[in-house]
Amino acid sequence: MQNLIDFISFSDPNVRYVVLGNVLLAASAAMVGAFILLQKKALVGDAVSHAVLPGVCAAFLFSGSKNTALMLIGAFVSGWLALITIDYIAAKSKIKKDAAIGLVLSVFFGTGMVMMTYIQQSGNAAQSGLDHFIFGNAATLVGADLVVFSILAAVLLLAVGVFFKAFALVAFDKPYAEALGYPVRRLDLLLTSLTVLAVVTGITAVGVVLMAAMLVTPAAAARYWTDNIRRMVGIAVAFGVFAGLSGAYISYVAPAMPTGPWMVVVSSAIAFFSFFFAPRKGIVPRMYMQRKNQRVIVEENTLKMFYHLGERNSHFDGMRSLDELASTREVNKALLKTALRRLVAKGLLASRDGQWALTDAGHQKAMRVVRLHRLWELYLTKYMDIASDHVHDDAETIEHILTPELERELEHQLGYPDKDPHDTEIPK
Amino acid sequence: MIVHTQQPVLEVHDLTVSYSRKPVLWGVDFTLPTGCIAGIVGPNGAGKSTLLKSIMGLIPLSSGYVKLFDRPLEEVRHRVSYVPQRESVDWDFPVSVLDVVLMGRYGKVGLFRNTGTRDSAIALDCLDKVGMSAFAKRQISQLSGGQQQRVFLARALAQEADIYFMDEPFAGVDAATEQAIIKLLREMASANKTIVVVHHDLQSVRAYFDWLILLNMHLVAAGPTDQVFTEEMMQQAYGGRLSLLSQVGDVMEKRAFPSREH
C-alpha cells in the first residue's frame, strides 16, 4: 500500500518522468492506432515500429551524440521510407502486401542491427542508451525527453482533432471519401506520418519491437465496447493510459521488471478480457445470448404442445401429464421437464399432482406462438413456393424470433388470413 | 413451380444455408435428371454461388441435406467435379497450365503418390478438348481471362466425373471461348454427364440450358427450361427482393439465434 501511495504522490522525480512519459506515449499511440486498426493496417504499424531503428542509428552516427531531435528526424525518415517501399513493392510487382511488409520489416531492422553493432565497435561512450531503443527502458527518460514527447503528443492530438472527420470517413469508406473529393492520398500520407510520430514517441520507453502493440492492442480492445468511432478513440486512449500507468507502477514496485513489456501485457490482458466479455460482441455474452435463445425456443415449443393438445378437443386449460405432452412431438423428456419447471416459475403454467395446465397468460403466449408459426408457414407456401409438406420444419425456428413489427407486416402481406396451409385455423 | 424427377442424379432437400447466422438460402428443394445442362439463374445476391458451394460441402448447412447419385457427397466425391469462380484464385501462382490441369487428377491419385504418365496423358487430352494443348507449358499468369476459364474446364474434365458444378464459367470470357465451352458441355451431356452452371446472362438461357433453377434467396422455380423460363417466373425471381426474408435474417444475425432447437 505504501508503495502505491509513494507512487501516486509523485515524490520521486524519476517516477514523475516515467509516468508522464508513459501516459503521453500510450495516449498518442492508442489515438493513432484506432485509425490504423480501422484501416486494417495493424501489421503496417508493426513494420514502421521496427523500421525506425536504422534512422535512429544513422542520426547517431551523423551527430556522434544522442541528440533527441536529430534522432526523431532520422526515425521519421526511415519509418517513412519503409512505408513507401512497402507500397511500392506491392504496387509494382506480384509480391503481395503481407510479404512486402515482412521483407521491409526484417531488412530495415537488420540494417539497424548492423549500424548498431558498428556504433558499439566504434567505442563511442555516448552510445550507452542507444540499445534501449530496441526493448525500451522507461527508466532512462529524462526531463528533456518529456518536453519533446509533450510537443509530439500535442501535435498528434491537434492533427487528429482537426482531421478527425476525414480520417473516420477514409477508414470507413475510402471510395466514397474519394468520390466526395477528399484528398484521400494525402490523408493517408498524413496518417502515416502521425503513425511514425507516435512510434517515435514510444521507442524510448517501450522499444521498437513491442511498439506495434501499443498502437494496435488498445484500439482492438476498444472496438469491442462501442460502434461509435469517437468513443472508440476515447476508450482506446483510456486503455492505453491505464496500461502505461500499470507498467510504470509495476516497474516501480519491482525495479527488475521491464516497463515496456508489462505495458504490453497489461493492454493485452485488457484486450483479451474485451474479446471474451465485452457486452454484445464478446465471445461469452454471445454464447450466453445463444443459450438464452435456445431456452426460449424450448419453452415456447412446450407451450405449443399444450395448445396443440387443447385444439384436439377445444379444451385449452386441461391438465396434461408428461407422457401426454411427449406424445405430441419428439422431445427429450429431461429437457421438457426443466422447461415445464421454468414455465411454472414464470406463471405461464400451473402444476398439480405431476400434471400441468396453461394459465391465462400461458394460453395467450401459446396462442401467439402457434399463430406466428402458422402465419410463417403460410408466407413460405405463398411467397416462396415451398411445398406445404415441407414448410413445417422451416417455420419451426422463425416463429420464435418474429417481432411484433414483423408480425404486423407478415399479416398485412398475407391479407389477414384465417387458415394456414394445412387448413387449420390461425388463432387470433 | 418445382418439377421433380424420378431417380435424380442430384437431390437437394430443404436446404437452408446461413452466413454468420443470417440465412442466405431458405428451404431450397429440387432434383435434377441425368444428362442435362442445368442453369442456376437469379439476381445478384440471390445465393447462386452459395448454393453450389453448399452442394460441394464447402459451407456448412443449417438444415436439409444433399444427395448425389442417391448417396451423401463423401461417398461419391470421385464422381463429382467443381469449377470455382475464376477470380477465386491467384493467377500469379507459380505453376504451369499442365500443372493446374493435373490437379484434377489429385483426387484419383490419392495421398503420398505423384501423378504418373497416364495422368499426364489424360491432362493433355483434356487440354486438347478445350483447345489449349499449345499452352501446356505456358505459365498461368500469361493467360487471358478466356484461356484461364478453359484451363479450369480442362482441370474439371481431368477429374473424369459424372456431374460437374461450374461457378460462372462464362463470366468475363470472350465470345469464341463461350461458344467453345457450350459446345463442349453439350458433348459431355450427350455422354450422359450432368452439368450445373451458375449463369447471369438471361439472353442465352434458352439456348444453353435444358433445365433451369431460378433462385432468389429461395427457390422460385426448377424444371425444364421451356416451362420455367416464362415472363411470370422471371418476374417472380427478379421482381425485387423479399424484404420480409432479409428482415428476419437480420434479426437472426443480430440476436445470435441458433437455427436448431438443440
Next chain:
Amino acid sequence: MIAFWIILTGALVAITCGLLGCFLILRKMSMVGDAISHAVLPGIVIAFLLSGSRETLPMLLGAGATGMLATFLIEYFHRRANLQTDAAIGVTFTFLFAVGIILISVFAGKVDLDQDCVLYGEIAYVPIDLWVMDGGIILGPRPVYILSAMLLVVILFIKVGYKELKLTSFDPAFASALGISTALWHYLLMAAVSLTTVSSFESVGAILVIAFLIGPPATAYLLTHDLKHMLAITAVLGIFIAFAGYWMAYWLNASIAGCMAVVTGICFASVFVAQRIAKRKSSPAMPGEAIG
C-alpha cells in the same frame, strides 16, 4: 574453420526457412511466420526453466507449443470474436513476445538467455557449442546437427505433401471439393514453421528468421513462374546470403545476423530494380493482352 561452421549454420537456416517461406508467401501468410517467430520466445524460456538446461528436445517442444498456441489464438480470435486478421496477429504475437521478455527479466539469474540474443541470435558462438562424445571425440557444433536434421524433416515434409501443399495454397476451394483437408495442411505447415523457427531461433534470432522466411522466397518468386524452380532458387539464394552476409559482417565487424538480413534485402532489391528497368525498356513494344 570458424567461418565454415557459421556459414554452414546460416545456410542451413536459410534453406529450411526459405523452403517453408515459399508456401507462406504463396498463401499470403507471411505475417503469420513473423508472428510465430516472435511467439516461440516464452516457450523457449519456460522449457529452459523446467528442464534447467539447453537440451534440444524440451526447447523444441516448448517453443513448438507456443508457436502453435499463437496460430491457434490468431484463428480463434478471428473466428469466434470476429477480430480482423491483422489485429489478431498483431495482438497475439506482441503479447507472447512481451511475456517472454518478462520471463527473461524475472529469471535473469537462472536463464542463460538475454534480450538481445532473442533478436540477434548468437550465430558467432555456434562453433563453440560443440557436441562431444563420451570418448572425448568432438563431432562438431551441436546446432549444425540439429539444423541439418530439421532441414531433412522439412525437405521430407515438402516432398511427401508437395501436391497437397501446392493445391491447398493455389485453390483451397477446389482442394476441399476433392476431399483434401485444407485445415489439416494449414496446421501441418504451421507446425513445420514453428519447429523450424525454434531450431533456428537460438542461432540466428527472430529477425533473421523472418528475413529468411520471406526474403529469399520473395526474390525467387520474382525470378520464376515455376514452383519447383522457386524452391530451388530459394535454396541457392540462402547459401549465397549466408556467405555474403558472413563476409560483410567480417569486413564491417558488425552483427552477422544483421548483415545476412541486409544481404537478403540487397538481393531482393537488385532483382526488383533489374526487373523494373527491363520492363520499362520493353513496355512500349509490349503488345496488348491476347484475347481468346
